[in-house]
Every structure is written in C-alpha cells, then in structure tokens.
Amino acid sequence: MKRTMKRMTAWVMASAMMLGLAACGGSSSSGEAQTPAATEAAKTEAAKAETTAPAAEAPASGEKTKVNFWHSMSGSNGELLQSIVDDYNASQDKVEVVAEFQGDYYAAIAKAQTAIAAGNGPDILQTGSGQVSILAKEEGVLENLVPWMDKSGMEFSDFDPTFITGMSLDPNNTESLVAFPMGCSTPVMYCNMDILKEAGAEVPTSWEEMSELSKKLIADGKIEYGFSLIHDCWYFWMFVAQNDTTVFSEDGMKFQCVDDGTGIEAMQVVQDMCKDKVMYFGPAQDSAAACRGMFLDGKCAFYINSCADLKSVESNATFDYSVQYIPKMKVNAVPSGGNTLTMLASAANKEAAWDFMHWLYTDNGGVATFAANTGYLPCSKTIAEQPIIKEKRATNPNYEVAYNQLEYGNNSHMVMQPNNGDVANSITAMMEACFYDFEDVEERMKVVKEEAEDILIDLQ
Amino acid sequence: MKNVKDRFWEKIGPYLLVAPAMTGIALFVIYPIIKLISMSFYKVNQLNPDKTKFVGFSNYQKMFKTAEFQKALVNTGYYALFMILIVLGCSLILAVWLGSKKSRVNSAAQASAFLPHIISMVSVGLIFQQMMDPDYGIFNALLGAMGLQKSQFLRSSDSAMNSVIFTSAWKSIGYYTLILIAALQSIPESIYEAADLDNAGSVRTFFKITLPMISPQIFFVLIVMTIGNFKVFETIRVMTSGGPNNATTSLVYYIYNKVFMDFDVGRAAAGGVILLIIVGIMTVLYFVSLSKKVHYQ
Numbered sequence: 001m002k003r004t005m006k007r008m009t010a011w012v013m014a015s016a017m018m019l020g021l022a023a024c025g026g027s028s029s030s031g032e033a034q035t036p037a038a039t040e041a042a043k044t045e046a047a048k049a050e051t052t053a054p055a056a057e058a059p060a061s062g063e064k065t066k067v068n069f070w071h072s073m074s075g076s077n078g079e080l081l082q083s084i085v086d087d088y089n090a091s092q093d094k095v096e097v098v099a100e101f102q103g104d105y106y107a108a109i110a111k112a113q114t115a116i117a118a119g120n121g122p123d124i125l126q127t128g129s130g131q132v133s134i135l136a137k138e139e140g141v142l143e144n145l146v147p148w149m150d151k152s153g154m155e156f157s158d159f160d161p162t163f164i165t166g167m168s169l170d171p172n173n174t175e176s177l178v179a180f181p182m183g184c185s186t187p188v189m190y191c192n193m194d195i196l197k198e199a200g201a202e203v204p205t206s207w208e209e210m211s212e213l214s215k216k217l218i219a220d221g222k223i224e225y226g227f228s229l230i231h232d233c234w235y236f237w238m239f240v241a242q243n244d245t246t247v248f249s250e251d252g253m254k255f256q257c258v259d260d261g262t263g264i265e266a267m268q269v270v271q272d273m274c275k276d277k278v279m280y281f282g283p284a285q286d287s288a289a290a291c292r293g294m295f296l297d298g299k300c301a302f303y304i305n306s307c308a309d310l311k312s313v314e315s316n317a318t319f320d321y322s323v324q325y326i327p328k329m330k331v332n333a334v335p336s337g338g339n340t341l342t343m344l345a346s347a348a349n350k351e352a353a354w355d356f357m358h359w360l361y362t363d364n365g366g367v368a369t370f371a372a373n374t375g376y377l378p379c380s381k382t383i384a385e386q387p388i389i390k391e392k393r394a395t396n397p398n399y400e401v402a403y404n405q406l407e408y409g410n411n412s413h414m415v416m417q418p419n420n421g422d423v424a425n426s427i428t429a430m431m432e433a434c435f436y437d438f439e440d441v442e443e444r445m446k447v448v449k450e451e452a453e454d455i456l457i458d459l460q
Numbered sequence: 461m462k463n464v465k466d467r468f469w470e471k472i473g474p475y476l477l478v479a480p481a482m483t484g485i486a487l488f489v490i491y492p493i494i495k496l497i498s499m500s501f502y503k504v505n506q507l508n509p510d511k512t513k514f515v516g517f518s519n520y521q522k523m524f525k526t527a528e529f530q531k532a533l534v535n536t537g538y539y540a541l542f543m544i545l546i547v548l549g550c551s552l553i554l555a556v557w558l559g560s561k562k563s564r565v566n567s568a569a570q571a572s573a574f575l576p577h578i579i580s581m582v583s584v585g586l587i588f589q590q591m592m593d594p595d596y597g598i599f600n601a602l603l604g605a606m607g608l609q610k611s612q613f614l615r616s617s618d619s620a621m622n623s624v625i626f627t628s629a630w631k632s633i634g635y636y637t638l639i640l641i642a643a644l645q646s647i648p649e650s651i652y653e654a655a656d657l658d659n660a661g662s663v664r665t666f667f668k669i670t671l672p673m674i675s676p677q678i679f680f681v682l683i684v685m686t687i688g689n690f691k692v693f694e695t696i697r698v699m700t701s702g703g704p705n706n707a708t709t710s711l712v713y714y715i716y717n718k719v720f721m722d723f724d725v726g727r728a729a730a731g732g733v734i735l736l737i738i739v740g741i742m743t744v745l746y747f748v749s750l751s752k753k754v755h756y757q
Contacts, residue, residue, distance in 0.1 A: 113506040138507040432704035
C-alpha cells in the first residue's frame, strides 16, 4: 500500500512537472513569435494613427483613457513631476496619465528596450538626452512628433535649437522630431562673490584670467583650488568646442580634433590648470556633492556644474554667490544636456498621449512649472513666455544669467556624431589619466582617437 | 519474479525523483550558460531581435583589442591574487592568535574582527571612500600627522587598486578568521599533548600538526575566495566605477558596463564567457593540484 502511494506521489509530481515544462515552453515560444508580430502591428498602428488618428481611440463613455508614462525623476523632482501629472489628470476627464519611476536614465532605457522588444513599452518615456539616440537609431521605435505638432499648431522653430541638437537631433530637419527636450540644462559657473570682493577681483571671463586669479588667491591662502569641475565627459565636449573646433569630422567617423591638434591643445590647457591646482577635477563617485562641498566650504572660489544645481547651491550657500558664464578659451561655448520626452510608436493610446504632451508644452502648469521649480531652463519660446518662467527670470538673476548663456549653446559633437555616448568611456578614461595622473595629453588623446574610431566603425 | 511495473519503476524511478532538481539546474544554470555562449557570437539588437546577427568571433577579437578589457583582466588577476594572499595570511594569523585560548579579550577581538562582515559592502565602500579622500579624508590627515607622505588613494591609477584591496580585505578577514578558528578548535587536544611529550617546538607543531589538520578548511576558503574575488563588483561599483583610467575595472564590472552603459550585449556575453573559463580553470587546477595535499581525517 505504502509503496503504491509512493509511486502515485512520484507520478503526480512527474506529471505536474511535465505540465509545468510544457507551459513554460508554450509561453516562451509564443513570446518569441509575438515579438516581430507585435512590432509589425505597432508599425501598422503608427501608420494608421498618422492618417486616421482619433476615432479608434475614443474611450467608452465615462471611462478615462490610460496613458503609461515612464520617467527617471526621483526625490523632490519626482514628487514635482507627480504633482504636475496629477494637475493634468484633474484638469480634464478623458485621459488618465499613470506616471511610473523607472530608475535613472540608464536603468530606464535598459528596461524600455526590453519592454519595447516584448511589445510592452510605455506610451510616453522620459529619458536622458544622451540616451535618445539609442531608441532613435532604430527605425519605427519612436513616434515622429511633427505631424502631431502640425495638427495642434505647435511650431518646430519654437524649440531652442541648442536643446534640439543636445538630443543628437538635427534642427534643420523640420520633417522629423522624435523627442521633445524636457529638463534642459547647460553648465554654468557658480562664484563666491565674498572671496572676489575681498580680493578686489572681477569675475574671470577666460581660462587665462581664471588661472591668474586662482593662483593669486591660492598664494594668499584664501582658497585651496581655483574652481571645482565635476567628473563628466560633458566638459570634454565643452573645452574642445571652446577651442573653436569640432571633435568629429563632418561625416562623424574621425576623431578630428586629434588629427589637427586642436583637441590636444584644449586638453593641455585643462591639464595645466589641474597641475597648478587651479582646477579640482571631482571624484568619479558623488562628484557633484564633492565639488559643491568644496565650493560651499570656501575651499574653491568657483564651482562648475549644470544650472540645474542652482537649487542646491541656493539652499546651502552661507555667502554671497552668483551664477556667471563659463569662462572662454578661444570662444564661448556650452553643451546642453538633461532629459527628453518621447512618444513610442507602439503607444496604444497616441491621441491621449499627445493630449498630455501638448498640455505639458503649452500650459503654465506643465514643463514650465517643472523648469521653474527645478532650475532647468525653458526649452521653447512658448515655455519661456509662461507666467511662472517670466516670474522666475525676473526675480532670480542667477536663473536669468543661465538662460542668457544659451546664446553660446554648442552641441556640434552631438550633431556630427549622434552615437557619441559610445565613446564616452574612452574619453572619461583619458580625462582621468590626464587630470588625476598627469599622463601625457598627446599620447592619451591618440589612444582615445584609436579606440573611438574603432567603436564608430563598429556601429556602422 | 518482478513484474513489468516494478522493473519499469526501478529503471525510471530514480530519474523521476532527481528530475525536479535537474530541471531547476537545467533551467537556471545550464540554459543560461548555453545562451550566454551563443549570445557571445552575435551582435545583439535588443530593440529589434530580428536584426540580431551572427558575427562569429568578432566580439572576442574586438574585446581583446581594447585597453579597457586588457586592464580588466590584469586588474582582476591582481585583485584576486593579493586578496587571497592578504586575507588568507591575516586570517590564519588572527585565527591562531584568537583561537589559541579562550579569554575575554580574545572573544572581544574575535567579535570585533567579525563585525565588518555584517556591514553591507555598499556602506563600507562609501565610508572608506570618504576616509580615503586625498584632501579631506582621515587617512591622509593621520599620515600627515605622523609626518608620512600623503596618498592620492582612489584618485590615482597607481594607488586606486591597492586602496580597493585594502577595503575589501578589511571587510573579509573577520569572516575567514571565524571559519579557521572553528577549524582550529576541532583539532583534538590529545594530538598537541602527544607533540608536547615529544618536545616538538611551536613552529614545528604549527606546520606539522595545526596546518595539515585545518587543510580542508583552508582548501575550502581558497576555492571560495578565488571564485568570489574573480567576481568582484560591488566594491568597485561603489568606490571607483572602474576608474581612474580603468585602473580598477574588473571583469564583472566590464560586463556590467557593456550591458547597462553601452548596451552591447554581445560583447558583454563574450566577457562573461571569458570569466566562466577563467573561474572554471582555476577551480579545476585547485582540485587537481591541491586535493592530494589536503588532509582529511
């Protein structure tokens, strides 16, 4: 009897297991079959939506159409974004936007890639301006927003070209725009005005002036370093552009600034500043906190970081400070960065998603509120004209300076090579070797050139 | 005479009974390994799997060519070697010292040596990162106070890896000390008494009795540490992000970087295969070369 029971149990277990396996096999095979089909369906949907838009998506009476919105804002910025979404949801009764935090830009784009391939992507995705190209280079993944803009009377030229190029998109191709700039920033220089006043010095406008002044202040024992610069390859693009040159060749395939020596020259200037303790190059981890700390503790007279850090400086500085233009090398130039908003071509409810996006970019409570409360810059003329931004610019001269510096926006590296993010590792390694270890700039730049060009060929 | 049912059960039964465990292993170990190896030969397109294409050994060729990977290989070997030497050496010394007699001081020292093990690596990494700050860290303040030359610690390629090893070793020593103390305490007292009667010196007793008697545990520690150290990731992720200038990039960090920063899954899979091969070879080598010298009671 016992034996029979044992056998029966074994058979039951075995059968259950086989069933389980069969179920696994079934789901995986259907999953594989679904992917290309889903992509195809999404493409057809996308084509349909552009021509016949709304009718098919009208919600049943009394029911709100749901829009999934994935974002990368955490902490107070996350709360702010959620309150903006809540305001939108409360402002009308047709669309319900569900905002979900998906980790930082890298985590969000990693999740989005998997979800899109599986046909489960969100309707709207916020992602870093450097990550848009990952989705944009794959045809049919992102929705072209121009037809939607035309329908709603939004102008392409309304957006600041600095922020369009900051997303590796071409501002001259007005037929296609797969992302809207959202939280937009450029580097600015935060100055300790008390130190300058005490030394009777003016704000430096060039790196030469910066070096001269910093050396004097260090010699007088007022500071330990001239300025702190955060650990970011953003500044490589900035310094090279400031030497009135471009990193890449016209076709985007050659690391031209090494061939013509202009990039080497620019990096040499920066390395010399590091050697003279004029520049403090921040640590790889927690760089902004470390560099800001140096500035707030009075160990540096200047601090260079994104204008989005203004809020942190404002709330922690115990001295008189101001935001100023980044000093120039040969010319003034600042890159732009931040985050963007995209609609996926596979979005189930495009009409509803567009309604939310349109509201964000035209209402005072949308991106304008987001920018004014975070310190990001307005990305379009319409947003710059919203009451909340006008008030911010009028009452906060530091914000106004950051906004005016946009005249020197320069993202030539993004325009010539949209996939520049792929060479960031090599550039960062070079910056660390040159600014921490003081290795030979020319030699290191040649290594970057070789590695970068290999990577770029590989991308073809 | 056994009936057909019994004979069937005798032959098939054992397979059915191990099947659940084997299914788990097949699904979660064997399948991922096969998938990893196959992916390493493809240029993977995550957004559009249809465009994933076979590239042969191209991922490997390109990977071996880059300074980042070459450094990752050297760094991982360097890290593993020095971690094993330092941690094993220190654990052994501590274990012999703390395990020799039971006193309150020894118990307290034993507990405090073990304490770092219960703190999360992320916290340890962040605390050491701050203490090692070249400008404001306590380490340089102490070095300065003693009139010694200050170090750049994590901010220089020359000292970054040693700083990471120091931090990891500080955290690991207590744990392995505890394992070795337990091993030491399991040695029968009678063996030491016999050695004592034969007038064996303490050095001789250590090398001829203590070490051989705890060799199974040392062997275990060696295997576990080798595999663990070749997979080092979190210390590096928290403290240096592989920098400066790739001076602390490890194999696992390289793989992480390729997947989550560069989104190059094929190249990352190739890195994973290399890690698998290295750890596999190391483990087999240990078993072949050391197992004969391990003394089992």
